[in-house]
Amino acid sequence: MSETILQTSVVAAAEPVAPVLTVQDLRVEFRHGGRWTPVVRGVSFDIRPAETLAVVGESGSGKSVTALSIMRLLPKRTARIGGRVELAGRNLLDLPEPALPSVRGREVGMIFQEPMTSLNPVMPIGQQIGETLRIHQKMSARAADAEVVRLLDRVRIPDARRRRLDYPHRLSGGMRQRAMIAAAIACRPKLLIADEPTTALDVTIQAQILDLLRDLQDEMGVALLFITHDMGVVAQLADRVMVMRHGQIVEQGQAASLLAAPSQAYTKALLAAVPRLGDMAGSTTPRRFADGAQPAQGGEAPAQGRPLLTVEDLVTRFPARRNWRGRRTAEVVAVDHVSFDLHEGETLAIVGESGSGKSTTGRSILRLIEPYSGSVRFAGQTLAGLDEVALRPFRQRMQMIFQDPFGSLDPRQTIGSALAEPIRLHGLARGRQIRERTAELLVRVGLDAAHLDRYPHQFSGGQRQRICIARALALEPRLLIADEAVSALDVSVKARIVDLLIDLQQQLGIACLFISHDMAVVERISHRIAVMYRGQIVEIGSRAQIMETPQHPYTRHLLNAVPSLTRAAPLPRGAAGFMPDFPFRPGPRPRLEVAPGHFVQASD
Template sequence: MSPVLSVQNLTTSFLVDGQWKSVVRNISFDVMPGETLAIVGESGSGKSVTSLSAMGLLPKGQSRTEGKIVLNGRDLLQLSEREMRGVRGNEMAMIFQEPMTSLNPIFTIGRQIAEVLTRHRGMTAEEARAETIRTLEKVRIPNAKGRFDEYPHQFSGGMRQRVMIAMALAARPKLLIADEPTTALDVTIQGQILDLIKQLQEEEGMSVLFITHDMGVVAEIADRTVVMLRGEQVETGPTAEIFHNGREPYTRALLASVPKLGSMEGRALPLRFPRVDMTNGEMTAPTEMRDTVDHRKTPVLEVRNLVTRFPIRGGLFGRITGAVHAVENVSFTVHQGETLSLVGESGCGKSTTGRSLMRLVEPQGGDVQLDGHDVLRLDARGLRGLRRSVQMIFQDPFSSLNPRMTVGQAVAEPFLHHKLGSRAQARDKAADLLERVGLSADMLGRYPHEFSGGQRQRIAIARALSLGPKVIVADESVSALDVSIKAQVCNLLMDLQEEFNLAFLFISHDMAVVERVSHRVAVMYLGEIVEIGPRAALFSNPQHDYTRKLMAAVPVPDPARRGVRRNLAVDDLKSPVRAPDYVPPQRDYREVAPGHFVMVA
């Protein structure tokens, strides 16, 4: 049996400062008919460049591709650009990581898919419309006929990704290249997309080249796996063999860094990740945190009946026509030295909750007591004082760090702004904090662009610590990081929590990481907490349907689950938009175990 795609000695280089610099070196692999091959590696490993080389989508003149890329017997590197246009979409198609930037915002989604059919399969407009609707139904978009004439912005992230898959499948290619197609999606949407790709592969008999850094996804979807590191292929083999008997140190280190849902069974306290040397694969055993929480003391943060709504205006005079009920009657406490995780899908209100208690957005009601401050009644001067007690770590450190300031200036700025000492003292403080977060003091003069994503997140953590806060709100602070960097940053946060007795409000959609780092967990849905309790109780005995749905959707790094279907319902998160006169129902909670409460339906 001949491979659908055969890549032999692929080397891809880019022109940098007049010199050719190779970023992918001597990569070879085959994708057989009906097979899924995963290319896995961290950011900068060259996996996406490999797929773009195969598609012929790298910039002409600035890139050079050598070797052989043979698709169905034809060497793609010998084809003209006109011939490649006939191959793309027709014989092989690609799903990109970010559907919003891949879909044209000024055309309806129906028109964008129909264009593939009229161009590659010579259909009339009427035939293309009927086939597009059939394809949309195939990728499980509800009311496909009615949504044909809608625009990309009218679809959720998960539905936009389904549109991208429909577009890729429209001309029935023999090879589908999926480049990180689930990375930006919530865990339940990710589960749906993985199920969909498996099902469509069976129905269409396609081969799939799946590019990802998520080892859980690899275990569930791939027949064989290629592991890449810094542009080179370090290991190739059947997925089960790679997972159970990985020969290369980097492969073993990568797998050791992956959090596995259920691995915390029988443990009451958060557990650090193994400390792994990614070059030689050596690792130290994970250690449990000390119990730093004293529940007899007054909580450092108390939130009672918090309400945050955003008005929607419309009509000629800009009248209020409705409101987004982002946070509705939310209550919880956090003690010194404790981590409370807020989990839920995009749009559930968890980030707005964090911003509301810091007054980065203004709540409409409730009561927030933070380290003795009555937060919602503070004036501007009082709010400045509040910043010393609570700091925030944002998801994207690059956009939260000023590119014109050195990291030393960025870390020292809060210290100087609050007049806590001289410039010399601020510099010493910044140097000490950089050392505490695993960087060195001689990096003070560098700028944010000179650091990797993981290092920038460490700088953001150092800046958050500069005022000696009691509470840190970590808003998706590890979700954009590679798996090994994610493990390192989580370990750092737990080390700092022990050292400074910090309280964390850890906002995340990653259930496996949440299970590892939390003392307690609150699950949010449509602006409300539907379940809250000690981490061990909530994960071992989830009571609410939505909590169970979140857990069922988490990819598990176990190749034995290959072929498992979650059969998650294909539905978007319901809208939190309500009419101006809407009165929320009174909610009741049932205590199912000590401290474990679930909303009564």
């Protein structure tokens, strides 16, 4: 009898766990101009409980369309779906429309890339999460409110009882993403689909979100379909990887083996485009991705003569509260006594978490935001106090590239018109010369001059960013401020844009202030690096000094949080995602020179 029981138990243990989701021969077509165009072509995969399947590939590869097809969120009039999507024995593609709301939210949760566009801006986050509980779990208002507090605690939002009353705009990017996760897991779904949930987050917030997802899998056994183009995140989180290109699966397998030894040329190229910390060891100048891992031949660091840009004790404040008369009663100090200089042909990278003051510093230099105090000198001229007319010729020489190229281009204006407008307004060319100049600009950034009459929506994300760079170059600037210009791009497009910026700097001698939270890209493109925390520069030095011998605990924390393809196993929970304690106070702080050109903020 005991032998029979033992044999039965062994057989039972050997049986594979049934998949939560099975996708067979998924096909998606979009209608455009009266024709149906295939965008997903015969995709098949499955996911088991507590397993993470990472779907990777460039923009346009079909990753997000696959996820939206599973959720039946594509518009019926312009999209048609074929194949089979089986969840708990039911084919979701055969379900009638009225049955879908019970699947979405209750059995399948989804986390989108941009929570600000997914959350209702006029409804407190607690009310939005509670609505899910009342609809799907039939909870009373009081029970739903208590559960909302528990969920917000679970996703590590501090002071959850108070913050549940906040509107989305009052939360940071990381907190909004946590609120989205809380809404997605509210009904304990079997499957969680995360579509680029950490792409626009800085490395420490990203590490916290990844820790949170791993914890939720341990606690709830939820299966996770994780869509991303960040291969470092894949290495830290995924059990299996599926690589997509042009709507098809190129390669799939266990994460460790696929990342270590990919079999397909496309996967190899995708991995080769991933910036890795440490690749720049031994190099004193920026290096293009196209140059490979070996130090570039030639190229010297910029001459250290008179700085092109000098920033001294820059302070920028925003009102936090006003009284009934409109007077400030409380303020937020976004930039707190920041000082640095920048030379022609040099790239100074400013790094730090969201809210550290990086972007506000760049905008304050250009006086897109008026600083409270301090001095900004460009080419020896102090900019403070200049009116709009006097500031105009300096603005011509100081241009900015923004993070979202689609948001910074007029969708109703052709690309040729967008490039011609600044040239015409500043009187740099007239008539036919303007058309010739705009064509030259497109060619310079690697686009076809024949595309001048196209509109922004007719270009990919990477192409739109090139157009924004071309527009910034139209006025022949001496200084470029690139504000998170490559953060939302996939790895291959990001590599091409970084190479373009390095080439343009070498050709034109432009100085560049490169604002980013991507430490691996910063290592590739910068001559010097400034690290910001709570509005202050806590460490500044050469690329090698900051990356190879960091002195401040916050700098070491940032570097430790970067997802790595070469790290053998995920970091321990919380090792990268939470700030170590170190002394901090607002106001001017002295800097200690720990090595020539390497300064660290003095501690109390």
